[in-house]
Amino acid sequence: MKKVNASVITIGDEILIGQIIDTNSVFIAQELNKIGIWMNRKVSVGDDKESIFSALSEEEKHSDIILITGGLGPTADDITKPLLCEYFGGKLIVNEEVLAHVKYLFEHVYRRTGPILQTNLKQAEVPDVCKVLLNKAGTAPGMLFEKNGKIFISMPGVPNEMKYLITNEVIPYLLKNVLTETIAHKTLVTFGLGESMLAERIKDFESSLPEHIKLAYLPNYGLVRLRLTGVSSDKEKIQKEIDDLFSILKTQVADIMIADEDVSMETIIGRLLNERKQVLSTAESCTGGYIAHLLTANAKSSSFFTGSVVCYDKRIKVELLDVDADLIEKEGTVNEEVSRQLATGIVKNMNTDYGIAVTGLMGPDKGEETEEVGTVWIAVADKQKVESKRFMFKFDRRRNIETTAINALNMLRLFILSNSR
Amino acid sequence: MKKVNASVITIGDEILIGQIIDTNSVFIAQELNKIGIWMNRKVSVGDDKESIFSALSEEEKHSDIILITGGLGPTADDITKPLLCEYFGGKLIVNEEVLAHVKYLFEHVYRRTGPILQTNLKQAEVPDVCKVLLNKAGTAPGMLFEKNGKIFISMPGVPNEMKYLITNEVIPYLLKNVLTETIAHKTLVTFGLGESMLAERIKDFESSLPEHIKLAYLPNYGLVRLRLTGVSSDKEKIQKEIDDLFSILKTQVADIMIADEDVSMETIIGRLLNERKQVLSTAESCTGGYIAHLLTANAKSSSFFTGSVVCYDKRIKVELLDVDADLIEKEGTVNEEVSRQLATGIVKNMNTDYGIAVTGLMGPDKGEETEEVGTVWIAVADKQKVESKRFMFKFDRRRNIETTAINALNMLRLFILSNSR
Numbered sequence: 001m002k003k004v005n006a007s008v009i010t011i012g013d014e015i016l017i018g019q020i021i022d023t024n025s026v027f028i029a030q031e032l033n034k035i036g037i038w039m040n041r042k043v044s045v046g047d048d049k050e051s052i053f054s055a056l057s058e059e060e061k062h063s064d065i066i067l068i069t070g071g072l073g074p075t076a077d078d079i080t081k082p083l084l085c086e087y088f089g090g091k092l093i094v095n096e097e098v099l100a101h102v103k104y105l106f107e108h109v110y111r112r113t114g115p116i117l118q119t120n121l122k123q124a125e126v127p128d129v130c131k132v133l134l135n136k137a138g139t140a141p142g143m144l145f146e147k148n149g150k151i152f153i154s155m156p157g158v159p160n161e162m163k164y165l166i167t168n169e170v171i172p173y174l175l176k177n178v179l180t181e182t183i184a185h186k187t188l189v190t191f192g193l194g195e196s197m198l199a200e201r202i203k204d205f206e207s208s209l210p211e212h213i214k215l216a217y218l219p220n221y222g223l224v225r226l227r228l229t230g231v232s233s234d235k236e237k238i239q240k241e242i243d244d245l246f247s248i249l250k251t252q253v254a255d256i257m258i259a260d261e262d263v264s265m266e267t268i269i270g271r272l273l274n275e276r277k278q279v280l281s282t283a284e285s286c287t288g289g290y291i292a293h294l295l296t297a298n299a300k301s302s303s304f305f306t307g308s309v310v311c312y313d314k315r316i317k318v319e320l321l322d323v324d325a326d327l328i329e330k331e332g333t334v335n336e337e338v339s340r341q342l343a344t345g346i347v348k349n350m351n352t353d354y355g356i357a358v359t360g361l362m363g364p365d366k367g368e369e370t371e372e373v374g375t376v377w378i379a380v381a382d383k384q385k386v387e388s389k390r391f392m393f394k395f396d397r398r399r400n401i402e403t404t405a406i407n408a409l410n411m412l413r414l415f416i417l418s419n420s421r
Numbered sequence: 422m423k424k425v426n427a428s429v430i431t432i433g434d435e436i437l438i439g440q441i442i443d444t445n446s447v448f449i450a451q452e453l454n455k456i457g458i459w460m461n462r463k464v465s466v467g468d469d470k471e472s473i474f475s476a477l478s479e480e481e482k483h484s485d486i487i488l489i490t491g492g493l494g495p496t497a498d499d500i501t502k503p504l505l506c507e508y509f510g511g512k513l514i515v516n517e518e519v520l521a522h523v524k525y526l527f528e529h530v531y532r533r534t535g536p537i538l539q540t541n542l543k544q545a546e547v548p549d550v551c552k553v554l555l556n557k558a559g560t561a562p563g564m565l566f567e568k569n570g571k572i573f574i575s576m577p578g579v580p581n582e583m584k585y586l587i588t589n590e591v592i593p594y595l596l597k598n599v600l601t602e603t604i605a606h607k608t609l610v611t612f613g614l615g616e617s618m619l620a621e622r623i624k625d626f627e628s629s630l631p632e633h634i635k636l637a638y639l640p641n642y643g644l645v646r647l648r649l650t651g652v653s654s655d656k657e658k659i660q661k662e663i664d665d666l667f668s669i670l671k672t673q674v675a676d677i678m679i680a681d682e683d684v685s686m687e688t689i690i691g692r693l694l695n696e697r698k699q700v701l702s703t704a705e706s707c708t709g710g711y712i713a714h715l716l717t718a719n720a721k722s723s724s725f726f727t728g729s730v731v732c733y734d735k736r737i738k739v740e741l742l743d744v745d746a747d748l749i750e751k752e753g754t755v756n757e758e759v760s761r762q763l764a765t766g767i768v769k770n771m772n773t774d775y776g777i778a779v780t781g782l783m784g785p786d787k788g789e790e791t792e793e794v795g796t797v798w799i800a801v802a803d804k805q806k807v808e809s810k811r812f813m814f815k816f817d818r819r820r821n822i823e824t825t826a827i828n829a830l831n832m833l834r835l836f837i838l839s840n841s842r
Contacts, residue, residue, distance in 0.1 A: 016460040018450030019639055021442060029439030039437040041472070042465040051462070058479060160817065218440055279734075288717025289710030292731040296709025299786055299818060307737040310713040310729035312722070313700075316771060320730075320741070350737060365720055396581055397720060 004178060005040040006032055007059035011052060011071035011080070012157060015044045024069050024162055031166050033216075035175060036183045036231050037065065047071060049083055056087055060150050065178065067170070070157030081127065084154060088145045090129030098132060098141045099124035105139060130154075133173075137164035144173070151178065184238045185229040186246040187262035190253050191410050195219045198226075202252050212238075213245065221399075221406050225262060226253070258413065265409045266295055272416045273304035278353035280412070282308040283321055283346035285333065286360040286376060291405045306352050311342065321345030332369050334359050339377035340386045347381050354416065355381045356408050360391075362400040374400065378408045380415045387415055425599060426461040427453055428480035432473055432492035432501070433578060436465045445490050445583055452587050454637075456596060457604045457652050458486065468492060470504055477508055481571050486599065488591070491578030502548065505575060509566045511550030519553060519562045520545035526560060554594075558585035565594070572599065605659045606650040607667040608683035611674050612831050616640045619647075623673050633659075634666065642820075642827050646683060647674070679834065686830045687716055693837050694725035699774035701833070703729040704742055704767035706754065707781040707797060712826045727773050732763065742766030753790050755780050760798035761807045768802050775837065776802045777829050781812075783821040795821065799829045801836045808836060 008028055014020045022044065029039045040063045045051040052071070059066045071080040085092055102124050106116045123139040126132055133142030133153070138161040145152040151174075155165045175183075190198065195217050199206070206215050212232060218225035228246055232238035250260060259268055273280055282291045292308035295301045309320050314333050317323040323341040331337070342357035360376030361369055372392070379388040391407055393400040429449055435441045443465065450460045461484045466472040473492070480487045492501040506513055523545050527537050544560040547553055554563030554574070559582040566573040572595075576586045596604075611619065616638050620627070627636050633653060639646035649667055653659035671681060680689055694701055703712045713729035716722045730741050735754050738744040744762040752758070763778035781797030782790055793813070800809040812828055814821045 016450055016463065017454050017637070017639075018447045018460075019641070021444060021447055023442060026439045026442055029437055033438050039439075040467070041476075042437065044463040046461070054483075055462075062475075216438070218438070220440070282731075284710075284713075288722075289705075289713030289729055289731060290717075292705075292710030292733070293714045296711075296731075296733060297819065297822075299784065301709075302733060302788065306734040307741075308710055308729070308731035308733075309741075310703075310710060310717075310731065312713070312717060312729075313727040316728040319772075320728075320770070349741070351740075363720065367723065398718065401718075 004037045004065065005063040006037050006065040006067060007041045007043065007063040008039060009052075009055045009059055009066060009068045010042070010044045010157070011047060011055075011068065012044075013046050016046055024157065024159055027159075027163060028067060028069075028166060031171055034183070034185065034229075035171060035179060036229055037174065037179070047079065049079060052080070052083060053087065056152070060148065060152075064150060065174070066150060066152045068152065068154040069162050071154075080154075081125065084130070084143065084145070085127040088127060088129050088147055088152070090127040092125045093128045094124050095126045095132050095141070096124075097134060098126065101134060101136070102139045133165055133169040135161055135165055136168070137161045142169055181231045181233050182235040182238055183229065183231055184235075184242045185227055186242055186260075187225055187227040188246070188250060188253070188257050189259040189261075189263065189268075190224045190226065190256040191222060191258045191265075191406075192256050193224070195224055198224055198253070198256075202226075202249070205249060205252055209245070210241075213241065215249075221402050222410075223258075223265065223406065227262075258410070265406055265413070266298060266301070269295075269409055269413060270298070270301060270304050272413065273354075276353075276416070276420075278416075279304050279306050280354045280356065281306045281346045281350035281352040282408075283317075283342040283355060283357040284308055284310045285312060285317065285342070285358060286362050287358050287401050287404050287408070288312060290401050291356060291358070291408060294405055294409075306350050309346060309349070317342060317345075321349060332371070334361055334369050334371045334375055334377060336377050336379075336388050336390065339379035339388050340381070343379035343381035343386050343388075347383060353382060354412060356412050357381070358404055358408050360400075360404060362397045362404070364397060376400075376404050376407075378404070378411055380408075380412045382415070382419065387411070425458045425486065426484040427458050427486040427488060428462045428464065428484040429460060430473075430476045430480055430487060430489045431463070431465045431578070432468060432476075432489065433465075434467050437467055445578065445580055448580075448584060449488060449490075449587060452592055455604075455606065455650075456592060456600060457650060458595065458600070468500065470500065473501070473504060474508065477573070481569065481573075485571060486595070487571060487573045489573065489575040490583050492575075501575075502546065505551070505564065505566070506548040509548060509550050509568055509573070511548040513546045514549045515545050516547045516553050516562070517545075518555060519547065522555060522557070523560045554586055554590040556582055556586055557589070558582045563590055602652050602654050603656040603659055604650065604652055605656075605663045606648055607663055607681075608646055608648040609667070609671060609674070609678050610680040610682075610684065610689075611645045611647065611677040612643060612679045612686075612827075613677050614645070616645055619645055619674070619677075623647075623670070626670060626673055630666070631662075634662065636670075642823050643831075644679075644686065644827065648683075679831070686827055686834070687719060687722070690716075690830055690834060691719070691722060691725050693834065694775075697774075697837070697841075699837075700725050700727050701775045701777065702727045702767045702771035702773040703829075704738075704763040704776060704778040705729055705731050706733060706738065706763070706779060707783050708779050708822050708825050708829070709733060711822050712777060712779070712829060715826055715830075727771050730767060730770070738763060738766075742770060753792070755782055755790050755792045755796055755798060757798050757800075757809050757811065760800035760809050761802070764800035764802035764807050764809075768804060774803055775833060777833050778802070779825055779829050781821075781825060783818045783825070785818060797821075797825050797828075799825070799832055801829075801833045803836070803840065808832070 130143040140156040142165040143154045213230040216227040289310040311317045322345040347355035363373040376391040551564040561577040563586040634651040637648040710731040732738045743766040768776035778800045784794040797812040
């Protein structure tokens with residue numbers, strides 16, 4: 001398995017002053033990883049000639065492929081493109097295909113009236129030594145250069161434009177021209193066992209894998225994704241090998257596997273509910289609306305998610321969700337019975353098939369409650385019954401909230417499945 | 422103003438495979454920026470000796486200060502510390518202060534019973550050529566090295582431990598030993614004018630600034646922070662200069678300034694409500710609980726935030742928030758009157774002083790609604806009156822939700838202030 005390395009260079013002062021979080025390189029890393037290219041280094045540099053030049057020449061030494069994002073907006077154009085011309089030796093020429101595309105965007109998509117500005121037309125100028133990658137998501141094209149046997153690809157930093165180019169131009173190009181072998185992979189998602197415990201359980205399987213097949217652990221808030229990746233010149237053979245090994249892996253993690261493909265917990269919940277034509281509501285105290293936010297981050301959730309009562313104040317628990325006021329008076333809000341009453345209350349008051357309820361102490365302080373910080377009670381209910389469970393999370397407030405949310409969704413998943421048996 | 426440059430090296434495969442988003446370097450960039458140190462380059466490399474070595478020697482050429490995070494966990498220890506010993510020339514010795522701290526943590530904080538594991542005790546071993554920076558947030562200490570006139574500081578990658586060291590050890594050390602001059606700065610927050618329009622408005626002010634005083638624009642979802650930073654060997658003089666210029670800047674942005682210090686919109690809302698001993702609730706359709714999540718991300722919000730009804734389904738708008746069912750039948754859910762009824766409904770049903778309501782189409786699809794994707798109606802209400810306003814956002818779903826939230830909070834801010842006049 002010949003290892004192909006890539007460096008990513010992100011250009012722009014906004015990353016270096018901590019103004020934006022660099023999510024572009026996360027996307028690029030994931031997409032490269034899928035086709036078996038290893039992101040070797042990631043470098044962020046400022047918007048000046050010296051920094052960009054030194055980054056290009058250094059990364060050329062480290063990697064086979066150098067992907068560059070940013071520094072291509074209409075205002076930054078003046079620096080970056082002449083600089084690329086200089087680095088790769090060439091001159092700026094108008095690319096007719098890009099020019100037609102820019103004109104089309106302004107006339108038919110942006111629907112600007114009046115003449116197109118010179119700065120916008122300049123986006124159609126490219127170094128004559130590059131291969132143009134047409135950017136259908138915007139005006140600035142991608143540009144591919146070759147030098148000393150290395151491939152350099154420059155893309156705009158606007159996330160959706162970069163994503164368009166990576167998906168539709170860069171990955172297909174690399175698959176065709178750089179990776180002479182076929183990549184096959186399959187992913188499953190587990191929940192409930194930490195990465196190191198999981199590794200311990202499947203260590204024999206992992207060590208038995210042939211050299212050309214790799215197992216990756218991708219943990220994220222209690223979920224651990226396992227991905228098998230194989231590389232071979234024989235497409236059918238490698239796919240069959242991966243399929244066979246994936247079957248073995250599945251049997252070894254059957255009890256903790258929540259999906260045999262790469263999907264999120266929210267998607268799994270959505271599918272279970274859509275299949276049953278059932279709907280869900282949530283009663284959120286300590287998560288403060290985060291579960292609802294997670295679910296509604298996907299527009300399609302309207303088919304299975306009705307809504308939430310964020311009952312941050314104990315008065316709301318009583319008034320909108322019918323929790324016993326005396327119970328709260330005597331026992332506080334973080335206990336099993338309150339979680340159960342919240343769950344049955346939301347099912348009743350939102351008239352849904354299922355309800356999730358959470359009440360707990362996310363820290364850093366515990367206010368007037370007696371329980372320890374990190375204590376969470378989660379309950380799930382349908383119209384007949386309710387189940388509840390105590391958790392203890394010892395992270396910071398943000399991660400406690402996120403971990404509570406994913407555990408609550410998993411409890412609902414198990415509850416729905418046990419109903420179907 | 423002597424420019425001091427820093428490089429940040431983050432060590433760990435998890436960044437390179439796109440498993441985690443690197444927020445550590447965002448925090449470091451912001452903290453360095455505050456004391457006038459420019460983050461020159463940010464480099465992520467894998468967990469292997471060759472990668473770390475080449476990163477150290479390259480960044481030493483680029484910057485005065487090299488900050489290193491990650492690669493110090495109990496399992497990775499075996500690689501990183503001997504490697505630092507080799508790079509800086511030294512040998513591992515037990516540091517008694519760190520050893521006492523590790524023992525204290527295990528006995529009194531983590532409350533482990535039984536003997537402490539050898540791997541944990543090894544955290545007290547440090548290269549004898551480093552200055553130890555005691556990490557009170559965890560077991561792995563920070564380590565400071567000097568070589569060829571450059572300063573290297575190695576920290577664990579766990580966010581709260583890294584933050585502890587940056588705030589309590591690294592920044593004070595740099596202020597005392599590296600920056601010979603005093604840094605003074607003042608920040609204000611504006612809302613409602615884009616960065617380029619704002620720059621146009623205050624361009625005369627900006628160009629009149631003396632060489633040793635800089636103005637930074639820090640935009641974030643409709644908010645733009647303006648920060649004046651001055652550097653001088655005369656502490657009192659520079660503070661007065663900054664104060665005087667800050668007063669002038671404030672008069673130029675008086676109409677759009679929402680705070681004359683560096684605070685979030687949620688904090689401003691919290692202060693306004695706490696001062697008045699008033700409470701808020703939200704009725705969220707298109708934001709799906711995101712406003713509640715924003716507010717409850719801070720534990721202190723319980724003093725002014727009661728809760729939310731996330732009314733994703735139109736049925737919940739009618740049943741829990743008293744929106745007229747005929748109105749929805751005839752006009753759909755995205756219109757002015759629905760937003761107003763949601764706002765008055767949440768104020769009444771949660772019995773709060775103020776209510777925020779949002780209804781809109783966040784995209785990518787618009788479902789059965791007739792309005793254009795991106796249309797949002799926001800309403801704010803108290804017990805006497807209600808105000809509503811239409812917005813149009815053309816970002817992706819995630820950013821539409823975030824921008825709606827910040828605009829809704831700003832509408833409430835203006836509403837509260839107009840009540841106080």
